[in-house]
Amino acid sequence: DIQMTQSPSSVSASVGDRVTITCRASQGISSWLAWYQQKPGKAPKLLISAASSLQSGVPSRFSGSGSGTDFTLTISSLQPEDFATYYCQQSNSFPWTFGQGTKVEIK
Amino acid sequence: QVQLMQSGPEVKKPGASVKVSCKASGYPFTIYGLNWVRQAPGQGLEWMGWISPYNGNTNSAQKLQGRVTMTTDTSTSTAYMELRSLKSDDTAVYYCARVNCSSSSCPLDYWGQGTLVTVSS
Numbered sequence: 001d002i003q004m005t006q007s008p009s010s011v012s013a014s015v016g017d018r019v020t021i022t023c024r025a026s027q028g029i030s031s032w033l034a035w036y037q038q039k040p041g042k043a044p045k046l047l048i049s050a051a052s053s054l055q056s057g058v059p060s061r062f063s064g065s066g067s068g069t070d071f072t073l074t075i076s077s078l079q080p081e082d083f084a085t086y087y088c089q090q091s092n093s094f095p096w097t098f099g100q101g102t103k104v105e106i107k
Numbered sequence: 108q109v110q111l112m113q114s115g116p117e118v119k120k121p122g123a124s125v126k127v128s129c130k131a132s133g134y135p136f137t138i139y140g141l142n143w144v145r146q147a148p149g150q151g152l153e154w155m156g157w158i159s160p161y162n163g164n165t166n167s168a169q170k171l172q173g174r175v176t177m178t179t180d181t182s183t184s185t186a187y188m189e190l191r192s193l194k195s196d197d198t199a200v201y202y203c204a205r206v207n208c209s210s211s212s213c214p215l216d217y218w219g220q221g222t223l224v225t226v227s228s
Contacts, residue, residue: 001169034214036152043202043218044144044152050212087152091206091213094166096142098152 002026002090006099012107019075021102023088028068032092035064035073038101039084047086048073078104109133111203111219118225119193126189127222129203136184137161140206142215143177143188145199153199157206158186193226200224 003026013019023033031051036044046055048064051071061076075082083106088099114128129141143155156167160179167175176189186203201222204215 031211032213034212036215038152043221044204044215045218046214046216049207049214049216050209053212055216089152089154089215091208094157095168096154096157096213098144098154101151 001095002029002093002097004088004090004097004099006086006088006102008102009100010103010105012105013078014107015078015080017078017107019078019082019104021073021086021088021104023066023071023073023099025069025071025090025092029090029092031067032090033064033066033071034089034091035062036087036089037082037084038087044087075104109205109217111205111217113201113203113219113222116223116225118227121193121195121226121228123193123226124189124191125193125224126187127201127203127224129186129188129219131184131186131205134205136179137181140208140213141177141179141186142204142206143175144202144204144215146202146221147196147199150199155188155201160186190224193224195226198224198226 005024033051035048038044052064085101085103112130137160158165158177179186203219205217207216
């Protein structure tokens, strides 16, 4: 199974800060990576697919990069509505797997 | 608009089975795969499995093999996930999600609202 490891597990940041979350795959997954945002009590929401493709309607302050084993999700200027938990997920090979999540908290 | 509407909350005793439904609308049901994902209280997302409504092919997490069955009914555009021999650590919110594959990614682009399954004696 491909293990997905996110770091940090949590981050405290202020509105306007730049936040970067990393996701590392235990083996190469090309660009078969997606990022999701989840708020308490809600279903996850797809932000980015194919490592760097922003979903329609997602603010441009979100961006994704990487290929192979190392990936990043960047929020260029944190907004109040961005405080949430973020997950990466690989779909390169079964079983598909999620990272453990990164909680973005208010500083 | 694409919608995935899941069945309501369930309370089950250990050893029982539960069957969660996910009714799709707003898109051609057989064109897209479906995933099942669960989330235990306060925990992260756990991938459970994938099903193709087109041909019924499935792939599930090894830890659940033998206990989970995923099926679809194309006449009603509904997917089902049955989990048997329930244990307390199966207590979780269960989500269905549509898989939208391209040449380089298979993201889960639409999600159901989630179904809380509580396993308790």
